[in-house]
């Protein structure tokens with residue numbers, strides 16, 4: 001660990017020209033940069049996907065745990081009475097924190113996406129909705145259903161859990177998958193850099209021999225390669241991340257039109273997260289090159 | 302500074318060198334001779350720590366080579382100027398940068414070092430080739446560049462492996478004069494060569510001792526060459 005720190009220090013403060021002692025290798029260098037950029041690009045999406053899935057899971061989970069809806073389906077003249085009766089029952093139900101009937105304008109807003117804003121609800125047999133907020137302990141849904149059935153024939157309790165639970169599950173899976181993809185991409189960067197570093201070390205055996213003969217330590221020689229690959233991975237990943245972030249920023253935003261979905265775009269401070277990718281890439285490249293150089297140099301005379 | 306005690310070396314087959322004891326006296330001028338394939342390069346490599354002896358011990362500046370880590374040997378090399386038989390360079394760097402390479406890898410680049418470098422380039426007569434790349438140099442220019450690179454760190458000892466290997470007589474005399482000058486400045490010089498006429502030419506300029514490899518051993522040769 002102490003040695004790693006010394007190498008990091010050397011990287012930052014050491015001979016800025018150290019990598020000049022190794023000849024430039026145009027094509028493989030470009031491949032490394034390109035691969036790092038591509039990985040970073042994908043990693044940004046994996047990250048966006050995970051965060052979005054996380055948001056969905058949390059939102060659905062919260063609502064699932066706390067709210068349900070009662071629909072009053074009754075002829076127009078009985079609707080108000082039945083609504084009153086249902087609210088009365090809810091007031092005396094253990095575990096219900098709060099219940100209220102949605103106002104006409106709220107119902108209108110909910111239905112507007114399907115029927116248009118001009119619709120007059122009063123003329124239609126639209127069910128009255130009652131929003132029920134539970135206490136943390138929850139309530140006995142089956143018991144409530146029985147009481148409603150007895151006293152308010154038009155009431156239907158919809159406690160959301162039946163259809164939302166699998167969705168929350170799926171969203172959580174999706175989030176896990178996103179992070180797993182990000183980890184795999186990181187590992188791929190490590191593998192790619194290791195291969196590239198081995199190739200570079202092998203191709204420069206002659207250069208390394210000369211450096212050894214004039215008194216260069218393994219550390220100095222390794223540094224030349226470490227510096228080069230770390231900077232390449234960082235540069236490539238930075239470009240890839242920025243491009244991916246631009247693409248994410250211009251994705252159509254779904255969250256306004258359908259309240260239960262969420263945009264793939266980053267939200268709030270999450271915009272800062274993709275900037276970690278180039279840094280992580282650089283760290284991975286640093287470690288991978290250091291290990292590759294250590295192994296190779298030890299074998300030389 | 303360089304001391305060999307009962308050293309033997311083999312590349313895997315039979316022994317190439319055996320039972321060699323040798324101590325380089327500071328400030329002396331040595332030739333190491335013997336037919337091609339006798340093991341001159343091998344002996345030099347033992348002297349600068351590129352090879353570990355199969356048996357016996359090699360002591361460099363007081364340290365037993367067997368106990369040194371790779372990086373310790375790298376640091377020791379900065380005190381020894383070595384002109385290699387193939388005098389390889391970094392072909393993508395200019396002659397100047399190649400000659401300054403030991404300074405760079407040891408982190409000793411400075412303004413004073415820069416002036417030394419200019420002076421050294423003039424001394425070996427390469428000032429006009431400063432910006433050339435190594436592959437563009439002639440054989441003699443390569444050898445002089447290699448010599449300049451070997452002495453840029455002002456080492457105590459200069460080891461040169463066939464420094465006149467593929468240059469004409471004129472140029473070999475010039476290189477010899479440079480090596481003799483280094484010796485006059487107090488540096489120990491050891492030149493491996495199979496060229497006996499070079500040794501004869503040197504005798505008029507410097508008090509040289511001649512080591513000859515024969516029958517896997519090193520003998521101090523008489524004056525009769």
Ligand SMILES: Nc1ncnc2c1ncn2[C@@H]1O[C@H](COP(=O)(O)OP(=O)(O)O)[C@@H](O)[C@H]1O
Nearest residue numbers: 312313317335336337338339340341342343344
């Ligand atoms: N790396 C090596 N592996 C195996 N054999 C070697 C190696 N280097 C040199 N030799 C052998 O060792 C012998 C001495 O080589 P060398 O020291 O280069 O001789 P010289 O410099 O006197 O011509 C030669 O027979 C050569 O083939």
Ligand SMILES: [Mg+2]
Nearest residue numbers: 341342386462
């Ligand atoms: Mg030889």
